[in-house]
Amino acid sequence: xxxxxxxxxxxxxxxxxxxxxxxxxxxxxxxxxxxxxxxxxxxxxxxxxxxxxxxxxxxxxxxxxxxxxxxxxxxxxxxxxxxxxxxxxxxxxxxxxxxxxxxxxxxxxxxxxxxxxxxxxxxxxxxxxxxxxxxxxxxxxxxxxxxxx
Amino acid sequence: xxxxxxxxxxxxxxxxxxxxxxxxxxxxxxxxxxxxxxxxxxxxxxxxxxxxxxxxxxxxxxxxxxxxxxxxxxxxxxxxxxxxxxxxxxxxxxxxxxxxxxxxxxxxxxxxxxxxxxxxxxxxxxxxxxxxxxxxxxxxxxxxxxxxx
Numbered sequence: 001x002x003x004x005x006x007x008x009x010x011x012x013x014x015x016x017x018x019x020x021x022x023x024x025x026x027x028x029x030x031x032x033x034x035x036x037x038x039x040x041x042x043x044x045x046x047x048x049x050x051x052x053x054x055x056x057x058x059x060x061x062x063x064x065x066x067x068x069x070x071x072x073x074x075x076x077x078x079x080x081x082x083x084x085x086x087x088x089x090x091x092x093x094x095x096x097x098x099x100x101x102x103x104x105x106x107x108x109x110x111x112x113x114x115x116x117x118x119x120x121x122x123x124x125x126x127x128x129x130x131x132x133x134x135x136x137x138x139x140x141x142x143x144x145x146x147x148x149x
Numbered sequence: 150x151x152x153x154x155x156x157x158x159x160x161x162x163x164x165x166x167x168x169x170x171x172x173x174x175x176x177x178x179x180x181x182x183x184x185x186x187x188x189x190x191x192x193x194x195x196x197x198x199x200x201x202x203x204x205x206x207x208x209x210x211x212x213x214x215x216x217x218x219x220x221x222x223x224x225x226x227x228x229x230x231x232x233x234x235x236x237x238x239x240x241x242x243x244x245x246x247x248x249x250x251x252x253x254x255x256x257x258x259x260x261x262x263x264x265x266x267x268x269x270x271x272x273x274x275x276x277x278x279x280x281x282x283x284x285x286x287x288x289x290x291x292x293x294x295x296x297x298x
Binding site for chain 1: 220
């Protein structure tokens with residue numbers, strides 16, 4: 001059974017724990033570094049009403065994180081879409097349904113806001129993650145194409 | 150040879166032409182409707198400094214459109230990513246390199262802004278579009294997962 005979890009907007013004090021979660025990951029570990037690089041990005045997210053950096057707080061600990069971005073658009077009769085990025089669950093909290101709770105929570109937020117669609121991309125090497133999202137109702141109908149600059 | 154093209158931010162006057170482009174498409178045609186549904190969405194995009202609705206203007210005509218969204222994030226040492234959505238080229242303007250110019254332009258904007266990554270998703274049924282993005286350097290490393298609400 002998952003522990004009691006609270007979803008809340010991240011504060012500046014959560015940034016080191018979030019960066020640690022981003023680095024504690026087979027694919028992401030080579031990409032993350034010193035926490036100083038992250039303050040400006042945190043301030044940009046925090047100031048933007050369409051971007052929400054979320055932490056899953058379990059007994060005062062940052063057990064998981066995700067970012068929710070609401071993207072306005074003309075397509076689909078002008079309905080907003082919700083995008084989920086940077087989903088991470090701390091290794092000590094895996095396998096107990098926390099990821100499921102986090103994504104269900106994000107879908108609920110998107111629904112409450114009136115979004116027409118929730119979208120995310122998942123690295124094709126993360127086969128478990130892709131299956132996990134499929135159990136939550138997502139379908140891999142699109143190619144997620146990336147161009148690093 | 151492509152005609153002379155100007156890329157500019159869409160104005161309210163462009164909305165009917167953009168909606169016509171969204172509807173003039175095998176997959177999108179069933180999803181679009183009366184232009185009245187689009188005004189609020191246009192106003193939301195227009196007011197958001199991280200969202201840019203762009204038209205490719207060829208001799209005063211809206212020949213193509215795309216939306217560029219800049220998403221701040223902590224991942225990858227806090228670099229912003231650029232996302233391209235709602236890419237359409239008018240049927241009278243296809244096959245002459247306009248789409249290529251549009252995406253190259255968007256990549257250039259992302260680079261100028263200092264983004265670390267450009268990303269988009271493309272419906273797996275649009276095989277030509279996927280090959281086209283690959284020629285521009287994009288790689289289909291991710292599954293693009295969607296959950297309509």
